[in-house]
Amino acid sequence: MILRVALDVPLPKLFDYRAEDVTRADIGYRVLVPFGTKHMVGLIIELAAESDIPNSRLRQAEKILRDVPPLGRSWLELVKFCSRYYQRPLGEVVGAALPPRLRSARPVPDAPCDFALAPAGRDALAAIPPRQRRLRALLTRLAQGPASVSELAAQARGARSLLKRGIEQGWIAAFVPERPAHRFVHAHELTDEQEQALRNLRRGFEKFRVSLLFGVTGSGKTEIYLQLIADVLARRKQVLVLVPEIALTPSLEAAFRDRFPGACIVTQTSASPEVERARGWMLAHRGLAHIVLGTRLAVFASLPEPGLIVVDEEQDISFKQREGVRYSARDLAIARAHIAGVPVVLCSATPSLESFHHARSRKYDLISLTRRAIHDAVLPAIRLIDTRVHPVQEGFTAPLLDALAARLARGEQSLVFLNRRGYAPVLACPACGWVKGCLRCSAHMVIHSTDQSLRCHHCGLGEPVPRACPVCGNPDLQAFGRGTQRVELSLKEKFPRTQILRLDSDAARTGRGLEDLLERAAQADILVGTQILAKGHHFERLTLVGVLNADGGIFSSDYRASERSFAQLQQVSGRAGRASLPGEVLIQTRYPGHPLYQALTKHDYAGFASSVLAERREAGFPPFVFEAVLRAESTDATRAMRFLRGAIDAAPSRSSAISLFDPAPMSLARVAGVERAQALLQSRSRPRLQAFLSEWSEALYRLPAHGVRWHLDVDPIEF
Ligand SMILES: [Zn+2]
Numbered sequence: 001m002i003l004r005v006a007l008d009v010p011l012p013k014l015f016d017y018r019a020e021d022v023t024r025a026d027i028g029y030r031v032l033v034p035f036g037t038k039h040m041v042g043l044i045i046e047l048a049a050e051s052d053i054p055n056s057r058l059r060q061a062e063k064i065l066r067d068v069p070p071l072g073r074s075w076l077e078l079v080k081f082c083s084r085y086y087q088r089p090l091g092e093v094v095g096a097a098l099p100p101r102l103r104s105a106r107p108v109p110d111a112p113c114d115f116a117l118a119p120a121g122r123d124a125l126a127a128i129p130p131r132q133r134r135l136r137a138l139l140t141r142l143a144q145g146p147a148s149v150s151e152l153a154a155q156a157r158g159a160r161s162l163l164k165r166g167i168e169q170g171w172i173a174a175f176v177p178e179r180p181a182h183r184f185v186h187a188h189e190l191t192d193e194q195e196q197a198l199r200n201l202r203r204g205f206e207k208f209r210v211s212l213l214f215g216v217t218g219s220g221k222t223e224i225y226l227q228l229i230a231d232v233l234a235r236r237k238q239v240l241v242l243v244p245e246i247a248l249t250p251s252l253e254a255a256f257r258d259r260f261p262g263a264c265i266v267t268q269t270s271a272s273p274e275v276e277r278a279r280g281w282m283l284a285h286r287g288l289a290h291i292v293l294g295t296r297l298a299v300f301a302s303l304p305e306p307g308l309i310v311v312d313e314e315q316d317i318s319f320k321q322r323e324g325v326r327y328s329a330r331d332l333a334i335a336r337a338h339i340a341g342v343p344v345v346l347c348s349a350t351p352s353l354e355s356f357h358h359a360r361s362r363k364y365d366l367i368s369l370t371r372r373a374i375h376d377a378v379l380p381a382i383r384l385i386d387t388r389v390h391p392v393q394e395g396f397t398a399p400l401l402d403a404l405a406a407r408l409a410r411g412e413q414s415l416v417f418l419n420r421r422g423y424a425p426v427l428a429c430p431a432c433g434w435v436k437g438c439l440r441c442s443a444h445m446v447i448h449s450t451d452q453s454l455r456c457h458h459c460g461l462g463e464p465v466p467r468a469c470p471v472c473g474n475p476d477l478q479a480f481g482r483g484t485q486r487v488e489l490s491l492k493e494k495f496p497r498t499q500i501l502r503l504d505s506d507a508a509r510t511g512r513g514l515e516d517l518l519e520r521a522a523q524a525d526i527l528v529g530t531q532i533l534a535k536g537h538h539f540e541r542l543t544l545v546g547v548l549n550a551d552g553g554i555f556s557s558d559y560r561a562s563e564r565s566f567a568q569l570q571q572v573s574g575r576a577g578r579a580s581l582p583g584e585v586l587i588q589t590r591y592p593g594h595p596l597y598q599a600l601t602k603h604d605y606a607g608f609a610s611s612v613l614a615e616r617r618e619a620g621f622p623p624f625v626f627e628a629v630l631r632a633e634s635t636d637a638t639r640a641m642r643f644l645r646g647a648i649d650a651a652p653s654r655s656s657a658i659s660l661f662d663p664a665p666m667s668l669a670r671v672a673g674v675e676r677a678q679a680l681l682q683s684r685s686r687p688r689l690q691a692f693l694s695e696w697s698e699a700l701y702r703l704p705a706h707g708v709r710w711h712l713d714v715d716p717i718e719f
């Protein structure tokens, strides 16, 4: 027989290996194979009777790794879908989907693959003639209880092949132990609106269905999906919960454990240590975990009995993988729910325009929560400070400084929000116009005051701040713009004897990490922070949020910037105030009349989304068209462009349904010495775009690359 194996190499094909004594029951197992001069672990996808490769060149598979039960059919369908849709070789998708430990032949922790006698096996045992002594012995042993392969192998010669035969005949099945008992803690009474939403979500809940749970901040979305999870667990199914990277904290995990005592909850993130991640993955794969809680990569967790998928903060851009297999975990979650025939619930206070559009056009069920449910939640008053009327000095207008002073006098806490870390984004020479750029990127280097260095936020390059302009010798270089460090320093000058704490990823890296920083933050009078603070952290005394430099989001060349900006500003606004201490948000802007700010002050996401959707329809942007880009990267910009032009020449003939645009450098053209260019494709028909891409992709693999790395990015979010 021939094994057809998916290997993590950038070639769009399966690899054939000879193997004796294999059956269809081996599909989904990992296998160790020789590849060139190395050994690799791949996944058995198909069996074939013959290969296109001449027998003399066909190599022998080394070992089928049966310590881990095979990946199920539904999981294999998911990775195949991902491979087709995102135009990546199946082996690369499998490589991205499995935890690192399972990509090696090293033993996987907690991987006892036990087998048990299936009902058909009991009947067979009665019918098997006594002369088949060894088979009878094996089935008799399993009739007494589950056993591992090694245990069976130790008992009798040839047990492995008998086992395989038994599996093939349906007499023996992988043993799935019982999940431990768990409870659900009802912590809150639901409001009428929440009850209604829950009833709507429960309707037809045992089949595929996409629901968008859209609720204002504090409307209790989490409580609703926790109750749904409890329903699903009661039906003995498993639940997958995807959350944004920044939201998956020990406190979130603890909250889940509090509500589901006794349940087996595993987390999956790229940050977890290899062994821990493999262990959690195995618990889910063996059907023992009730809940898998994770970031985007958890969408590939193996769940033999899925019952529900939840995507919280579904608009978050961290669900899109930006390198390798460029998938959207939210979109894959929907595909996965479809394959498995289970419901998926997308949750957000500021849904992505894609999801919002689908909900309004009834492709998804829209479940809205318009009222606040959480006992203490109040929407803060959002006010705009017109910087044309109130000039900005050292980053602050007079009304914002007054508001900060008033909070200090009352012993309340304030947060100054700006989404830029470092001291200042630009170092320049006012005499000759020289600007310090990164040697390796088409970006300015950012001044950091903590160690008097210049750093590139794209490639990480660092160097000391020069004493003088390298062009004209002027010693009087100037820092333009401001980041969190500069704001922190100017606040310290304005409010001496005040406890000011900066919270950004630089501060989280030094010291004892983000959790520790957040603990100390409760004591501070003024917090200066980036979006690291925007989500999920509650500070009891916080009543004022001041927003600096928000205007960047409304004039970006990226058409998604305003949508993100709204979501971020609404989230950070939500940090201010509770019932007893009403909150206020002050946003400094030159454009107080802009629709984004107007909608924000009214807490009207739906109105904002409708107007942006109308613009997108007019301009022909997603979700009204579907996009993909072909990207080329090279140390030499002309090579990248030449490759793209060659690729366009090699493109299959296309109907008017597909627009393929001329190649252009990316907006950030050079990163870490690599020049990046791309050609954009658009179509109003997703199936046609998909058909075109798969045909084009085949041609691309045949194109000479000459020092160019290329990839297709389907549904791209950066340009
Ligand atoms: Zn100069």
Ligand SMILES: [Zn+2]
Pocket (backbone or CB within 6 Å): 438, 439, 440, 441, 443, 456, 457, 458, 459, 460, 461, 671, 672
């Ligand atoms: Zn750089």
